[in-house]
Amino acid sequence: MLVLDVGNTGVTAGRYRAGRVSRVRRRDTGRADAGELRAWLTPSGDAIRQAAYASVVPEVNPLWRDALAAAGFSSVLPIGPHLDLGVAVDYPRPETIGADRLANAAAAARRYEPPVVVCDFGTALTFDVILAEKGYVGGLICPGLPLMFEYLAERTALLPRIGPGRVSRVIGRSTVGAMRSGARLGARGMVREVIEAVRADLDAERLSVCATGGQASWICGDMDIEVDPHLTLRGLGIIGERNPDRFEGM
Ligand SMILES: Nc1ncnc2c1ncn2[C@@H]1O[C@H](COP(=O)(O)OP(=O)(O)O)[C@@H](O)[C@H]1O
Ligand SMILES: CC(C)(COP(=O)(O)O)[C@@H](O)C(=O)NCCC(=O)O
Ligand SMILES: [K+]
Incomplete structure (x- = not known):
């Protein structure tokens, strides 16, 4: 699957398979259009159709979702505490x-x-x-x-x-x-x-x-x-x- 970390400064993406991350690339989080992001997301020769992403910049989420859809991803998983994280969360909110x-x-x-x-x-x-x-x-x-x-x-x-x-x-x-x-x-x-x-x-x-x-x-x-x-x-x-x-x- 594609893994995508949308931070306040940079977005990092990579390919995850069986505990390993490969093909890591990075770009600035700043404004881009969906076409540009789509080109960046589409790894050459990769048939990955699933993406899991963590974003801490809510305002850019629609843009990335559009870019993922345009790049041919068929399903996405936004990371949150409602998921099975493999680790308990003991925290007020x-x-x-x-x-x-x-x-x-x-x-x-x-x-x-x-x-x-x-x-x-x-x-x-x-x-x-x-x-x-x-x-x-x-x-x-x-x-x-x-x-x-x-x-x-x-x-x-x-x-x-x-x-x-x-x-x-x-x-x-x-x-x-x-x-x-x-x-x-x-x-x-x-x-x-x-x-x-x-x-x-x-x-x-x-x-x-x-x-x-x-x-x-x-x-x-x-x-x-x-x-x-x-x-x-x-x-x-x-x-x-x-x-x-x-x-x-x-
Ligand atoms: N591979 C790298 N090597 C050196 N500096 C990096 C690398 N990746 C990011 N940076 C720098 O580290 C800082 C934090 O970036 P990043 O970890 O992407 O932050 P965020 O997760 O908040 O977006 C930035 O100044 C960025 O330019
Ligand atoms: C603490 C952070 C700003 C770190 O983000 P980053 O430096 O990776 O861009 C981000 O995880 C965030 O906005 N968290 C929400 C508040 C919290 O974790 O309590
Ligand atoms: K981070």
Whole structure:
């Protein structure tokens, strides 16, 4: 099946089969027309007709559904807490949990020994906690790197619009160097503090930690955290597999 993760910055798509994600591609979430999306969705030589998707941008859903229909997909599965996720959800209002976070929980529950924390470096930096018995119990939402960079440029006169890049020294010797070092070390500090606090809160001796999302390797490449680039897409595939009767015809 096709798995599609519609985030606030980027849309990632891939092909899921038997626990594996392949042919991953990415584009900006920003406005596009259905024709353009259709061309992007149609993988050459692929006869996939089912798509499972997680969207956290409701306003673009009709566009993607139209594009999926136009690209020849016959059934789609929007991810939500009403589905069999393979992991329990113990949360006051499950319908408010981002679909990408549910997918992360489904994938993490399968691959890692609970308790597990998933760090997802998207537009927001999210942390999701999955326990052995209760399953998904919640997490934390922080500003992600795209927001840090964008907001700094937007709300100051002199700071340029930049993104991640090589950080050669802790103490920046230029504006860009200082911004990059600040973003990277700031995010690493955030991750360390959150993980430590979660560990203390759970009173857990052992805690599995994995990271996914666009900038996961820039932040935790050399930390004791497993970077799992396609975790969200794999979660979508796992949920799709568990809910064959819940796909909706188009
Ligand atoms: N494979 C990648 N390598 C490096 N950076 C990436 C990659 N994919 C996405 N990014 C960057 O990571 C940031 C977050 O993107 P993404 O994870 O797609 O966020 P969201 O899920 O919120 O849309 C963006 O700045 C994006 O440009
Ligand atoms: C927290 C998020 C903004 C993360 O989205 P992303 O950074 O991947 O674009 C998204 O999962 C979302 O809008 N969630 C709904 C609120 C919640 O999960 O509680
Ligand atoms: K995401």
